[in-house]
Amino acid sequence: MENKKNYYLTLFDSEKIFVQYLKIVFGCILFSISVNWFVIPVEMYNGGIYGLAQIIRTLLSRYTSIPLPTSFDISGVINLLLNIPLFYIAYRYISKQFFTKTMFCLLVQTILLSIIPIPTEPLLKDMLPNCLIGGVMAGYGLGLMLRSGGCSGGVDILGIYFLHNTNRITVGKISIAVNAVIYFICAFLFDLNIACYSVIYAGIISFTMDKTHYQNINMLCFIISKNKQLQYELTNVLGRGVTYWPGKGAYLDEDMIVNAVVISKYEVKELKKTVNLLDPDAFVFMNEGITVDGYYLKKL
Template identity: 45%
Template sequence: MSRAIVKKEAKRYAIVIFGAFLFSVGMNCFIVPLNLYSSGVLGIAQIIRTLLQQSAGLHFQMDIAGVLNFVFNLPLFFIAYKTMSKNFFVKTLLSVIVQTVFMTFLPIPAEPILEDMLANCIIGGVMGGIGMGLTLQCSGCGGGMDILGVYFTKKFENFSVGKLSLLINAVLYLLCAVLFDLEIAIYSILFLACLTLVTDRAHYQNINVTCMVFSKAKDIEGAIMEEMGRGVTVWDGMGAYTSEHTRIMTVVINKYEVNHLKAIVKSRDARAFLIFFEGTHVSGNFEKRL
């Protein structure tokens, strides 16, 4: 692996850490002081933390929701390790660990930073959404339902991640309304809406991309298959103007693998010609990756 690729990957790991930190700041400084709840596994961890405090009379010097979230993610990490790419697994694990550390030890204000609840929801949602979006851009995720969503997407062709999240979060916020207060559930939903909107804006859709590579080098397809695990179709062609023979390769990847593919091709043929077609619909033996 070239030094440029190593440097780029190191930058991505740094962005994952910063994204997890930004998410944790948004939660601890703006959402937790309002006694609001996040979505998915983290939301479940927060509800259990509150029940332990209120029903069992347990009081902790720090917020244990982050630790509970990490514990609940352990079986999901196993799924990610067994079924998904090593790159995705490591970055997701790193993101959740950093979230756990900051959400546990970052001081939580005794009173909300802003008086207006809606303003806190918006700012917390924006910060959390940017943090999650940055992590997703670097081919990781924040754990929890994201792992299940990617897993089921790989297992079932027509699976809807949105429907899974909607179902789980509907049950979660219904519990909030019943166990705590309807206002808490409503503002938690507003926070989630803001978080989701900003995450989608920060993280482009993971669309499929078809790439055609024109080169005279003979080792490019082998490198693509070895380093990226993608299949390549190769055939011989000829330039109409030069009458020179060239090799034409086509490969389907996702949006986040484009730069990796470019680096592989350019490292073996600096004059190679590449064409990218976005939004390709793929059916059949194609591995969906985050």
């Protein structure tokens, strides 16, 4: 019985990892389409490190005689090179798993940015629809990467680093702060009108990314079960501390165990799968949006 349970838990972990990487690829596709179809054709600029890569590409194109590829935009490659120093932060201060997934995100993103064709003419004439559609697509794509345990590098790495150390700073907020500097440079060097629309685009990305990632939405979960091993399995699978105490079922006067755990909203599905696997008859109820004081590990 124990071997069978371990087999299903291993199978569950493998399925979870596969789904995470699938979401990362889908997020990279959304982000890359947003950039190549809605940003570059209207000469807008992204924020963060990728925006810096776009600025470098524009400066190289306008003020140097360095031959640049004409078949694709080299901003993705420059972005990959600029992220190399930030990989140390991901590896040293966050986690090896996050580092691996972030590397995967960046490699897939760089390839997609290089192969997805850029329209010769903007798909939408007006700037505002480009900001709205492109911003929602990019923000949702980046949010999926974060929910899956990785990110597109750059400012997101710094955001996740600060997320582990404070409850007040979200990935979206630090992105806005860094983007303010990037767009000031854009306005000074290039075009003020383009910089203003780029700010709108970045704001929509940050808002959508925070809503998709929802790393600040906490859930208080109570699981009432007869399984005496459930609390230990929840600790192993979720990496969360579980508080439990004995209880009694009033209807049949049966012995129960009441388990309490605080998780982030995106861990709910994982908790339900674990509970259903170990005790399908367990009673689970949750309270959303609680405030947590004291030590509580912020996860991706």
